[in-house]
Amino acid sequence: MKFSQLFSKTLREAPSDETAINAQFLIRGGFISKVMAGVYEYMPLGLRVLNKVNNIIREELNKVGGQELFMSVMQNKETWSATGRWDSAKEVMYQFKDAASKEYGLGFTHEEPLTATAKHFISSYKDLPKAVYQIQTKFRNEPRAKSGLLRGREFLMKDLYSFHADQGDLDQYYEKVAEAYDNIFSRAGVKAIRTFASGGLFSKYSDEFQVVADIGEDIIYVNEQENKAVNKEVYNDEVLTDLGWDKNSLTEKKSVEVGNIFKLGTKFSEPLGLTFMDSSGNNKPVIMASYGIGPGRLMGTVVEVSHDSKGIIWPESIAPFKVHLVSLDKNKEADEVYTQLQSKGIEVLYDDRDDKAPGEKFADADLIGCPIRIVVSKKSLEEGSVEIKKRSETQAGLHKIDNFLSALN
RNA sequence: CGGGAUGUAGUGUAACGGUAACACGCACGAUUCGGGUUCGUGAGACUCCGGGUUCAAAUCCCGGCAUCCCGACCA
Numbered sequence A: 001m002k003f004s005q006l007f008s009k010t011l012r013e014a015p016s017d018e019t020a021i022n023a024q025f026l027i028r029g030g031f032i033s034k035v036m037a038g039v040y041e042y043m044p045l046g047l048r049v050l051n052k053v054n055n056i057i058r059e060e061l062n063k064v065g066g067q068e069l070f071m072s073v074m075q076n077k078e079t080w081s082a083t084g085r086w087d088s089a090k091e092v093m094y095q096f097k098d099a100a101s102k103e104y105g106l107g108f109t110h111e112e113p114l115t116a117t118a119k120h121f122i123s124s125y126k127d128l129p130k131a132v133y134q135i136q137t138k139f140r141n142e143p144r145a146k147s148g149l150l151r152g153r154e155f156l157m158k159d160l161y162s163f164h165a166d167q168g169d170l171d172q173y174y175e176k177v178a179e180a181y182d183n184i185f186s187r188a189g190v191k192a193i194r195t196f197a198s199g200g201l202f203s204k205y206s207d208e209f210q211v212v213a214d215i216g217e218d219i220i221y222v223n224e225q226e227n228k229a230v231n232k233e234v235y236n237d238e239v240l241t242d243l244g245w246d247k248n249s250l251t252e253k254k255s256v257e258v259g260n261i262f263k264l265g266t267k268f269s270e271p272l273g274l275t276f277m278d279s280s281g282n283n284k285p286v287i288m289a290s291y292g293i294g295p296g297r298l299m300g301t302v303v304e305v306s307h308d309s310k311g312i313i314w315p316e317s318i319a320p321f322k323v324h325l326v327s328l329d330k331n332k333e334a335d336e337v338y339t340q341l342q343s344k345g346i347e348v349l350y351d352d353r354d355d356k357a358p359g360e361k362f363a364d365a366d367l368i369g370c371p372i373r374i375v376v377s378k379k380s381l382e383e384g385s386v387e388i389k390k391r392s393e394t395q396a397g398l399h400k401i402d403n404f405l406s407a408l409n
Numbered sequence B: 001c002g003g004g005a006u007g008u009a010g011u012g013u014a015a016c017g018g019u020a021a022c023a024c025g026c027a028c029g030a031u032u033c034g035g036g037u038u039c040g041u042g043a044g045a046c047u048c049c050g051g052g053u054u055c056a057a058a059u060c061c062c063g064g065c066a067u068c069c070c071g072a073c074c075a
Helices: A021-028 A044-063 A077-081 A111-118 A167-187 A237-243 A295-305 A333-343 A358-368 A378-382 A404-408
Strands: A032-036 A039-042 A074-076 A095-097 A103-106 A130-139 A154-164 A192-198 A205-212 A218-223 A228-231 A251-265 A275-277 A283-285 A287-293 A323-327 A348-351 A372-376 A385-390 A396-400
Touching (some): A021 A032, A044 A167, A111 A154, A154 A167, A167 A192, A167 A205, A167 A251, A167 A287, A192 A218, A228 A237, A323 A333, A333 A348, A348 A358, A372 A378, A378 A385, A385 A404
Parallel strands (some): A192 A228, A323 A372
Antiparallel strands (some): A032 A039, A074 A103, A192 A205, A205 A251, A218 A228, A372 A385
């Protein structure tokens, strides 16, 4: 991609109404654009990052047998009335009437519709277990959208649901997904701590995946050594005793919840009538669990925990491009380096602009935050070299132009 | 939904109650070329919306709306 062709432009200053670091850098870098409170558009640069996050999620979930599907955002009232949530969720769910006064809602989660759909396909113990997921836009009427991508009213969510014949099978699969989550978050470049938490209206307890960051809304008590934590909402002597954790090993931290997993049991299968016949001919409700990750929130969280005063420092796994190539002094060699990188399948953003001063190009490279910066200039060419610098480091090094590729890893 | 703050050009800011200015960005022309180079010319604003006070409102008052922050909420 040539910088001169990019749809977006960088901004020298962040809009004054954005105070969250993730929003400031992502807007300044041209990754996202704000539409209204809690609603952002992803520009080409931002979509590249988001898609990489999504693909990491897909790879890890596919490994544990998840099958991707795509449900509807439009929801009918009847399905949601079966569990009573049409009324109880009125505050969060956008609900409206069409011209004929028929009522609809926009999905803010998908337990009900998926359970209803599963009835078409699950009827025997031979059909179990199953796990399906989607990555889709969710709508929630948040009373207070805030912190850039961290809490929105329209946002992307990966929601996985699993169906089981018995609790033991669910418990086993639940742990497999928890491992997949660990992989997803570490591949995306954040340290997410599995946190014992409240299950809200879903279940008594749940497991959350929390990234320590000051902008977070949650308060957790972390055991750094053992990489585990408990959420303040269930932090009491009884729970600590049950867990067998020592109060003195825990430190209070603020954190962002990037994922959560719930054991739903038969909370949805019973009211919606999702049952299966076991091997002895008895009809039983299917046992379910649900598992969420907010890819956009995760992207914002990465920015929160990985930046410096000049801009974002993307982990290579989700960086918009691996290499940010900067050409100075109007040389031909940079074009050749660009072609060479592309032919090797290395993703590169090429700052080919010839009307910008070096300082501005460096500032943009730091802001956008690709892991590797390559500069081709008169200075480097005098040495027959290109300059290579990692975004995360301050030291740059010269590498001969005929074999600079070997220095990229 | 309670409390607080703020709404002026694409972005950041200015303007005693006297008819909107500056910087960045943008266009054109020079200049320069390793950390946002310098100079010139130019385009770009119903000052969030609606009322009111006044000879006169970006500015004061009332009512909306929007955005951010704190809290409540967070499936």
